[in-house]
Amino acid sequence: MPKSKIRRLYETDAKGIYDEDLIDEVGYGLLARCESFIAANRARAGELPCPECARPVRRQEVLSCPCGWELPWADYFKTIQHKQLSGAGPVLEQFQDFVNAFPSARTPRKKVLLIDRLIHAFHWYCKTNGPTRPVAVNLIEGRLGEVVAFLDRLSYSHKSTPGTSENLAEWNHNIEVNRGWYPSRRKAEARPLRPAEADGPRC
Incomplete structure (x- = not known):
């Protein structure tokens, strides 16, 4: 997913506007x-959907x-190798939950x-x-440090969708657990919410 589209989504949301x-x-x-x-991980486990008809292929x-x-x-493996398409059960569950929930979201x-x-x-690390x-x-283009820095710079304000500030607080907490991994966090504390530059009613 290109960063530019996500950035624009958060900038618009912080202005109180739903595009x-x-x-x-x-x-x-x-x-x-x-x-x-999900398909790449299924393939590694022994089964994948046919790209032509979606039937399971062993x-x-x-x-x-x-x-x-x-x-x-x-040849198939080359299409999924080195593309951030691997993860354990908890991540697969999170992704499957999104696949199930997003199409039925009505607002x-x-x-x-x-x-x-x-x-x-x-x-998540199962031992701890x-x-x-x-x-x-696994979702946004860029290396790990670049993706973290990008998410840290997304726009928020008091007009942002209710619930996003709580997600941001949890994100900051979880990032701080391993802040040494991220160059952008070695030099700065978790950032506060940034005010949106434009006003406008949420519609």
Whole structure:
């Protein structure tokens, strides 16, 4: 997902305006990425959806579907390798929850909250039940440090969608647990909310 679209979504939201076309563009873009992530992990586990007809295809040396689609596993694997498309069960659950929930969300507020929760979520370390890296690195273009710095700079204000400030507070807390991983956090404390530059009623 390009950073520019997410940045524009938060800038608009901080002004108290719901741009429904932009919300859907970002939301369905993230949904498609979540589906790719889920499919890649299913493939590693032994099964993937056929790209032609969506039937389940068993992993083997040559992938083959009754519809006629075929591809060597090695060639398919190249399409998912080194693309931030791997993760453990908790992340898969978070992504599947978003895939299930976003299409049925009926209000802009609900959609914004789903997007906000998703991009501020974390991988978790099972031994300590603590946060590790943000799942945003699997969703948004850029290296880990770049993605964290980008999310830290998103616009918020008192006009932002209710609930996003709570997500931001949780994000700051979880990032601080491993702040040494992130260059942008070694030099600065968790930032306060930034006021929006323009006024306007939420619509």
